[in-house]
Amino acid sequence: MTKVLLADDSSTMRKIILRSLNAVGYSDVTEAADGEEALQVFGQEQFDLVLTDWNMPKKTGLELIRDIRQSNTTVPIIMITTEAEKTRVLEAVQAGVSDYLVKPFDAETLRAKLEKQGC
């Protein structure tokens, strides 16, 4: 079973993503309310996939990706965000993101992104 770490500071957005994940068959999901918490949890457990928002308090999604990539270059990381400008996408790619999903999205698009990562 794919073990997913989901980082988003909005509890509503976490709920929306979590229910979308559940709807397409991903049920082992650990939630984090900011980048710092996500990095801490990531250091304690083994995850197959990280889903992260961009703008979060304490540590942004971009900083989280950079920190994870220092020790783990293989775990798929997908950024789920409203930041759709090309410059922002490029910034995320340079930080080491595996894929990028712009909100709004539907569950099937999320599933396609996950499957593309082999999850």
Added chain:
Amino acid sequence: MRVEFVNPFIKSLANTFEVMLHQKVTRGDLELKSNFCPLHPVSGIIGLSGKATGTVVLSLSEIVALKAASTMLMTELSVIDDDVTDAVGELVNMVTGGAKAELEAYNLSISLPGVVTGKNHSVNFPSKVTPICVPFSTDWGPLALEVGLITSSEIPAASSDTTQQPQEVSS
């Protein structure tokens, strides 16, 4: 206000409703706002700052707010509670985020969304801006988008008051 500012928001709203809520929206005629009372009782509000400054309001009828939140959270909601207002906040965030990408040249930052509910509430826009209201209809009921933006060069000195102080955060 420049009409060119409104189209990205209209496009983004239609896309957000179609992708997130599986609802087609039908646009009504643009209107210039003569007062600051949104058309409907549930308002998702976001402040914008950068090379343009202003406010965006997603104004929803109660039924649209409830149906939208129920669809997003995949659960049946029948009263306007925190789940509904949080979902409306996420919706206005997505609508504004999509438009911001099209207005990249203005280097916009968006505030955290706020949500106000109740009949006859008002939302302030920057002074010297006449907001544009775009009504929409859906199978669920009516909604509206209200956009009031002014470029930095058009802002008179010390008169850019808005309802929210835009903070450089949003998701």
